[in-house]
Amino acid sequence: MSQHHFADRLLKAIDERKTPLIVGLDPVYENLPASILPDGTTGLVVSQAERLAAVEEFSSQILRIAAPHVPAVKINIAYFEVYGSAGVQVYQKLVQKAADIGLLVIGDVKRADIGHTAAQYAKGNLADNHFPDIGVARGPDSVTINPYFGIDGVAPFLEVAAQQGKGLFILLRTSNASAGQIQEITAADGRPMFMHVAELIEKWGEELIGESGFSSVGAVVGATSGQAIAQIRRAMPHTIFLIPGLGAQGGSLSDCLPAFNGRGHGAVISASRSIIFAFREKQYQGVPPDAWTQAVENALLTTKKEIGSVLRIR
């Protein structure tokens, strides 16, 4: 499969790591392990710069723990933008670092605008080789984007994806409680709005189908119900799903099953807080603070095993 095609690269990495599990990096200072905090304790006044440094150190360790076990990491830029431009610089460094240690990177940026402005977002958030002055030359392998503008907001990202062998995951059916307010408005043909979006995304991805049969244009599909995922899968046979929110957002593994084919291809499942903050769980209370990395790795391997067994059962 082509190394210059995002979907092909992603499926190859899934086969090599033997899992569609990816780690979502949503670091929050307040949840960091005590051993990483500036002064080894919580509750003291620390500067924004110290907080950001701790978030960077934690994130780097998460990447190091994840690299041998999963094909990709999803880094959510919101948790870095909260520190302003300094945080964005850390995000950029982490994208580079993840790539350096062999992880595919999904930049969870959820950008969207029209034509010329979308082209700026695509250059700034997806393309490689755009910040030579500041020492970061690499964009993520894929980004999440919002479909609300129609193809005008998507085309500039498609162009970068085609030129640089990169990918997109376009928001389709999200897993949050109020997602239905817009996404499930019933259309005149009786179907929910998101099924119209599904057809659009499948079509937008047609030109980027790789040797694997899957397109580099994916869709974000929450693990809301197995029925919804099956319905979406029928409308989008060539689209890789990014299924977020396993665990924390209430999705269940068996609901994800209709996304996959017999070879275990068709989706990546992202778990974030349940893995990266596993050391905060009750069973780790009293364990030495620097044992947090072991808790994270254990949670990752447990989730990976669960997914493996559910996919094989099928």
Added chain:
Amino acid sequence: MSQHHFADRLLKAIDERKTPLIVGLDPVYENLPASILPDGTTGLVVSQAERLAAVEEFSSQILRIAAPHVPAVKINIAYFEVYGSAGVQVYQKLVQKAADIGLLVIGDVKRADIGHTAAQYAKGNLADNHFPDIGVARGPDSVTINPYFGIDGVAPFLEVAAQQGKGLFILLRTSNASAGQIQEITAADGRPMFMHVAELIEKWGEELIGESGFSSVGAVVGATSGQAIAQIRRAMPHTIFLIPGLGAQGGSLSDCLPAFNGRGHGAVISASRSIIFAFREKQYQGVPPDAWTQAVENALLTTKKEIGSVLRIR
């Protein structure tokens, strides 16, 4: 009207400057005036840092030109993100600078995510006092956001807006060619999808209605047709419209009329390229390069006059 309420402040500024025109700042290096480029000429190889410095200088001058004449500036972050974190830092400095010279600032960031992540975006992109280490203490007065997630993606922004007297403009009906692919899907009740979004936005803004009768929760409504704007206005009597794309995106002034009440309140009209790049128009060829600021001010004043006369005619 309350100084701690975004809509009240905006309408007061509109009355003071006698126009609902706002300037959209979408700076592109390739379009900058020759007198601002690093070496006074175009076409030579310049570093990203030099480009960004030129964009910053140009943007600062645009703000200075605009400040006496218009109530607000809309700064589109995409044109700064294209320079990575260094660009984001310039964006933050420009937000502060605009506020310092008396302009209200709309941060055109079009962010959206769910719950906890949206809260990070709201802190990082709208709230004040969040980057003390890097010398920028002020967020914009308002930001644009995307409604695709429903209220979950909006609530954290509402919270910051309520606490800090700030505002939102939520994407509703955009003016790009493909906007209809999703926004105009016909719902089961025969209405286009965007009319459902209109009702949601009006409702989301209910708690933030100020002394003016308008809410700090606005909506982005393209100047696509006067009929569409009238239809949307009927569904959202308390919502301020942000009408982008006058000129460059093909909207016409008379189409905007139904957005306004008899006092000239109800919308801000954003013009970007037709003002900030006015010096590139044919009539300015041969004029000395450093006369570009005069061309920009002329275009701004001409547009302001046109809007004034159309609004008064009504």
